[in-house]
Amino acid sequence: MFESLGGRLEDALSKIRGKARLSEADVELALREIRNALLEADVNLLVVRAITDRIREAAVGAMASRSLTPGQQVVKAVNDELINVLGGETFRITYESKPPTVILMAGLQGSGKTTTSAKLARYFKAQGRSPMLVGADLQRPAAVEQLKTLASQIQVPMFSEWTSPIEVAKAGVAEARRIGRDVVIIDTAGRLTVDAELMDEIAAISREVRPKYTFLVIDAMMGQDSVNTAKAFNDVLELDAIVLSKLDGDARGGAALSVKEVVGKPIAFASDGEKLDNFGPFHPDRMASRILGMGDVLTLIEQAERTMDEEVAERGAKKLMEGKFDLEDFLQQLRQVKKMGSLKGMLSMLPGVPKELRDVEIDDAELGKIEAMISSMTKKERSDPSIIDASRRARIAAGSGTTSANVSALIKQFKEMQKMMRSMGIGPASATKRRPKPRPSKKGRKNRR
Incomplete structure (x- = not known):
């Protein structure tokens, strides 16, 4: 997803990386190319301005510094700024002292919410937890069957019934408590667009089950539309974090680089493939390193440990x-x-x-x-x-x-x-x-x- 942006940023920084001295013209040229690269990647205009202003401030300080070469300090400033806009620190999950820990999944139809719910359950199971899936998406008839199929694939219990979404969510949490499951993931209904009925329903579910976390699943391929969706949901639900789906697509990456700055919520998890194991915590520092062509050895090692015999x-x-x-x-x-x-x-x-x-x-x-x-x-x-x-x-x-x-x-x-x-x-x-x-x-x- 970030290949084009990464290439443009690398080109911009290569012109100043090894310079022992920087002029104002050097800095402005690099900033102009960075700004154009971010805009072409569909990053929100206000976010682009904030990023370039902070990089300019760091570059001015670098020109007067005697520690690293100014070029290296500007590269470091760009890296730090990417980490910042991607969320800063890796999101950490804490669990309720009295189980279960309830997680409410929200999102538009087609964002990959149901599949992401199953991926999240698989992740918790790999962490030694005992998750359970609850199918409260009764708007789309195939959603419950899809969740049931995915649950059987990862060998996790799944609960649903044909009453009402609120009753299903309440009964699901009660059932998880009864059978001793310590994490409950509730898959809710989506719509093609944000509407009052969708918001009222998910707000009502949230009031009834009082989730520890509310995650919004957004399609990374949607660009700025996904950021607007996040703002609308956050106004109603007070989101805790974002889960990015389809990070392996060929979109330009603007959603990932805009959502934290615009909505103020971090990216907790990301899905980078269709398989259920193509999922994990989102690490802003590692993603920034990959965008700038500096690799991501830690993720590669974790991937090998997770998949290889x-x-x-x-x-x-x-x-x-x-x-x-x-x-x-x-x-x-x-x-x-x-x-x-x-x-x-x-x-x-x-x-x-x-x-x-x-x-x-x-x-x-x-x-x-x-x-x-x-x-x-x-x-x-x-x-x-x-x-x-x-x-x-x-x-x-x-x-x-x-x-x-x-x-x-x-x-x-x-x-x-x-x-x-x-x-x-x-x-x-x-x-x-x-x-x-x-x-x-x-x-x-x-x-x-």
Whole structure:
């Protein structure tokens, strides 16, 4: 989502980053480019003015500073300002001393509210909590069934009944208390637009269940409309935080950069994919770092810990170090990597990756082709690719929907990787090469005398 904005900001800052001295003209040029980048990203005009004013103030101080170079201080000011407009600190959840902790979910129809409710329940379950979902969206007949299906997928209880939304919410909280669930997530009805009926209904539910938190789900693809929606809901509900859905889309990111400044509410969680595990806390500092091309290693590590099988990863690493890494091991590791998401997304989290490389279009479907080719091989072929002749290549290509040339290229690349590992001192061949000569025994030394 922030690729275009990040690229523009990087270009603007690259012109002053290494400068030992800054002139007013340098600062104004950089500010003009930053302002244009933010406006093109659909950031609210008042927010853009506030951001650039604060950066200008920091830049003036940097010009008189003797600690860091002025260019570095301006970069730091931009980074700090991005963190600030994205919410400052990561939102922290606290729980009721007397369970359950009630969370009310609000949002317009189509914002992804029902799916986000299930994602939030899955997140709490992973934190060791015992969540329950309550389906109080009785306006859309499919909403209750959708929530029930999602609840079964994450193995979380779900409650609903065909009475009224207020009664469903009250009964849901009572049921959670009865069966010992410590977090209740109430999915409410949405509309295509903000209207009085929607606001009256959700306000009534809020008065009855008195939620610990009220989260508004907004579609990050909506731009400034989502900010206006947040203002309307906040006037009625006193929101606690925002949950951004569809952060993986190709919108320009203006909603994320405007909502905190305009509405005064932080972004608590964000969803960056359709899968139920594509969800987590929103970290303003990490997002700012990614926008400025400085990577996000912490999120990458957390993603790996959450999705990868530790035993499979360790086994692959051990076999790699022993020089016994074959195509079977490669297939297992490939499947681990695929669980983590898109390659382009992972590349954006690595610090120091050139902008040109991050902008390269990476087709994740290529991983599927590689997986299909290796899966079409026999166990013996995976263990020893050298036995794969023309007829075997044709069979593997036919089984994987690829060509013999694709299979040949895969085998060649794998052999090159093995050769590179050996040249780096990994594997038995290099170990033998470096093994020191044995010292002669005492008896042998006497005989030589």
